[in-house]
Amino acid sequence: MTSSAGGFPRYAEGMGLWEHRGKVAVVGYGYSDIDRRWDGVSMDRTLGAFQLAAMQNAIADAGLTAADIDGFMCSEAMAGDSWAQEDRGDPRPYFDPPYDSEDGLSLTSADWLIAGMEREGTPLSNLQYIDRNQLAIGQETGKAAQAVGDGQANVLLMTYNMGNVPGRYKLEEGIYSEGGRKWSAPWGWMTSAMMQHAFVFMQYCTKYGGSHDDLAPFVLNQRRNGLLTPWGYYAQHEPYQITLEDYLTQRYICWPNGLLDSDRPVNHAFAMIFTTAERARDMKQKPIYVLSHVQASHPTRSTMATLEDHEEWTDSLARRLYEGAGAKPEDLDIFNPYDGFALFTQSYLEGFQWHGVKRGESFDFYAGDIRVEGPHPFNSSGGNLGCGRTRTAMYTDSIEQLRGTAGARQVNVRAETAAMGQVTPGGNGHIFLSVHPEI
Amino acid sequence: MPKTIPVADELDKPFWDGVNEKKLVLQYCTACERLQYPIKANCVHCDTKDPLDWKEVEGKGHILETLVVHDTRVVRLKGDVPFNVSIISLDEDPSINFLANLPGTPVTEAPQGAAVEVVFEELEPGRFIHDWKVVE
Amino acid sequence: MEQTTPPTSGEDGAAGPSEGRPVGLISFDIDGTLTTGHGPGPITREMVERAKEWGYIIGSCSDRPVGDQKNMWATWGIEVEFTVLKHMLESVKSRFEADSYVHIGDTDVDMHFARVSGFDFLQVQTMDPEPWMVSPEDGQVHWGPEGRTR
Numbered sequence: 267m268t269s270s271a272g273g274f275p276r277y278a279e280g281m282g283l284w285e286h287r288g289k290v291a292v293v294g295y296g297y298s299d300i301d302r303r304w305d306g307v308s309m310d311r312t313l314g315a316f317q318l319a320a321m322q323n324a325i326a327d328a329g330l331t332a333a334d335i336d337g338f339m340c341s342e343a344m345a346g347d348s349w350a351q352e353d354r355g356d357p358r359p360y361f362d363p364p365y366d367s368e369d370g371l372s373l374t375s376a377d378w379l380i381a382g383m384e385r386e387g388t389p390l391s392n393l394q395y396i397d398r399n400q401l402a403i404g405q406e407t408g409k410a411a412q413a414v415g416d417g418q419a420n421v422l423l424m425t426y427n428m429g430n431v432p433g434r435y436k437l438e439e440g441i442y443s444e445g446g447r448k449w450s451a452p453w454g455w456m457t458s459a460m461m462q463h464a465f466v467f468m469q470y471c472t473k474y475g476g477s478h479d480d481l482a483p484f485v486l487n488q489r490r491n492g493l494l495t496p497w498g499y500y501a502q503h504e505p506y507q508i509t510l511e512d513y514l515t516q517r518y519i520c521w522p523n524g525l526l527d528s529d530r531p532v533n534h535a536f537a538m539i540f541t542t543a544e545r546a547r548d549m550k551q552k553p554i555y556v557l558s559h560v561q562a563s564h565p566t567r568s569t570m571a572t573l574e575d576h577e578e579w580t581d582s583l584a585r586r587l588y589e590g591a592g593a594k595p596e597d598l599d600i601f602n603p604y605d606g607f608a609l610f611t612q613s614y615l616e617g618f619q620w621h622g623v624k625r626g627e628s629f630d631f632y633a634g635d636i637r638v639e640g641p642h643p644f645n646s647s648g649g650n651l652g653c654g655r656t657r658t659a660m661y662t663d664s665i666e667q668l669r670g671t672a673g674a675r676q677v678n679v680r681a682e683t684a685a686m687g688q689v690t691p692g693g694n695g696h697i698f699l700s701v702h703p704e705i
Numbered sequence: 706m707p708k709t710i711p712v713a714d715e716l717d718k719p720f721w722d723g724v725n726e727k728k729l730v731l732q733y734c735t736a737c738e739r740l741q742y743p744i745k746a747n748c749v750h751c752d753t754k755d756p757l758d759w760k761e762v763e764g765k766g767h768i769l770e771t772l773v774v775h776d777t778r779v780v781r782l783k784g785d786v787p788f789n790v791s792i793i794s795l796d797e798d799p800s801i802n803f804l805a806n807l808p809g810t811p812v813t814e815a816p817q818g819a820a821v822e823v824v825f826e827e828l829e830p831g832r833f834i835h836d837w838k839v840v841e
Numbered sequence: 842m843e844q845t846t847p848p849t850s851g852e853d854g855a856a857g858p859s860e861g862r863p864v865g866l867i868s869f870d871i872d873g874t875l876t877t878g879h880g881p882g883p884i885t886r887e888m889v890e891r892a893k894e895w896g897y898i899i900g901s902c903s904d905r906p907v908g909d910q911k912n913m914w915a916t917w918g919i920e921v922e923f924t925v926l927k928h929m930l931e932s933v934k935s936r937f938e939a940d941s942y943v944h945i946g947d948t949d950v951d952m953h954f955a956r957v958s959g960f961d962f963l964q965v966q967t968m969d970p971e972p973w974m975v976s977p978e979d980g981q982v983h984w985g986p987e988g989r990t991r
Binding site: 302303305437503504506508509511512515516517518525 | 879880904905906907908909912926927928929949987
Binding site: 443444447448451453468472521572 | 706707708709710711712714717741742743744749750769770771772773774775776777778779780781782785787788790792800801802803804805806817834836
């Protein structure tokens, strides 16, 4: 069995149209329930059980059976929150198989998932292609599309999960710092995601004007969109809207990054089915064509990447994704960029020039009408901030908007194309979808 | 602040030896003639396979921005929150940046854009670490 | 359900509410501390209600938005004196005069804000049961169904 897609990743400038543009389609998606944490008791609510449910739901959504699936892709190393998993502490008590190890509880291997499907009576009995990668979903979706385009699978089931283990994030005990941490921990630097983006955000405010509080309309709207997403964490478990006062009085972890600027870790799983455009033609769902995918991986040249770096990187990202799709900014209807921290989403908004937003214009844009009902329904998914750190709301929403099944979130503007991705400007993958096989 | 103590390895020992002598000695790529910090095995700017050289720099810089840490994973620093974490650009090559706690500057009062100079703080007898403080 | 052998008496030797006791103030964290939290903690509605009956000034101090804290107390049907964000605990001390100030929570963030706000801190997973936690019916401490392991 093969395990890599030849045309992946797509990093380079000037690659032109994606060679499989419009020849690969998304024909199904599915997701699981959502929890903050596993309760340690309910075997139908482990991360593994969630992921099997998401896979089965995706297969059903596509009108297929498990036997129709010939390609399987999952992210093993990134499953759950790998960083937090290191902090799991003492081994927990394990259970009878299939829960006799961590596999299936807070992370999932391809083998566990494939065996699980068999156990559940929905065996993936015709797999020709299995990809056990270590990618986040932004990159994974591009790799899945490429694998189908390259002919490595005809009907590919791609799945992804995010988990949340007990306790707080890893504490750094002791008085010594080794490895990469010696360049950061002594001065109290915590995580790249938070402090790196807090720094670039400060540079953004210095260069263009504005302040942290200018993010309020965006963050409040993300929660609003999340509450309109029935499966999302907040809709399910904490169904209240945050207020401007909540935002302005929030607790800061590292100024200018506060609790409400940060996504909440959750247990959740998602799956998508990719197939060829030809096969998609007669399937249950209207095909959503893949027009392009690109990835980015940029080394940090010093201690911190700068605003200049992030702008250069996201300019390149958008240019390459549009080029691959044969599209221009005005062709992009639905835009669901990543919001794991609210502080960096404007890098993508401005890089993609969605609705004409140029560098330095995001705060004015956020202050306008960005509701789903309005003319600029930005991030109609609610993202991680609105739905919890699933990293998948941007995918479910984009598919639903293009199918016309987004319910209360269905936008009033044209919804024929969508772009989405994650994670950060320095390392990410993005995909361009369309109801038409070309622009 | 009781900073954690960096443990030198073979690659970065020249840097920490310099710090222990109260000098700021950075990597220097003779192929592309650029400084490098933090210390890494290869040049981040060019594809040279040549080993990187070392070059002492003057230790003057400016504050780019300042963050304020209110909650930290670093247990040794927990008693000191909130504290400044500034990002300092090096005057000799502004693409090089450092973290700093700005000793002597009260939290939230870090003057953005201000000139700073390197200082060396003794963490254990003979073992120093670099920080930056505002030039009066 | 986990049970704990209770202390034999309260601070003043009384095993129940009484006039003239010192006025205590108890601040409850929610998530990981109260059974209504995400995830559920070990302190039950009955315990909190009893603390109030005993004359403690009670309220919540949590990272949950204030509106949600109020919703939670409304759901529990308990009127509280304060609902504040975690980093605003100090404001409780300036608003209420009491002989003792205690914050009960489950994380080091709770401990931090208790300390900087002049509160005693009780880590819910390891604290000794307070007298108001004891059920008057059987003299036991009935922690919530999730226990105290979180």
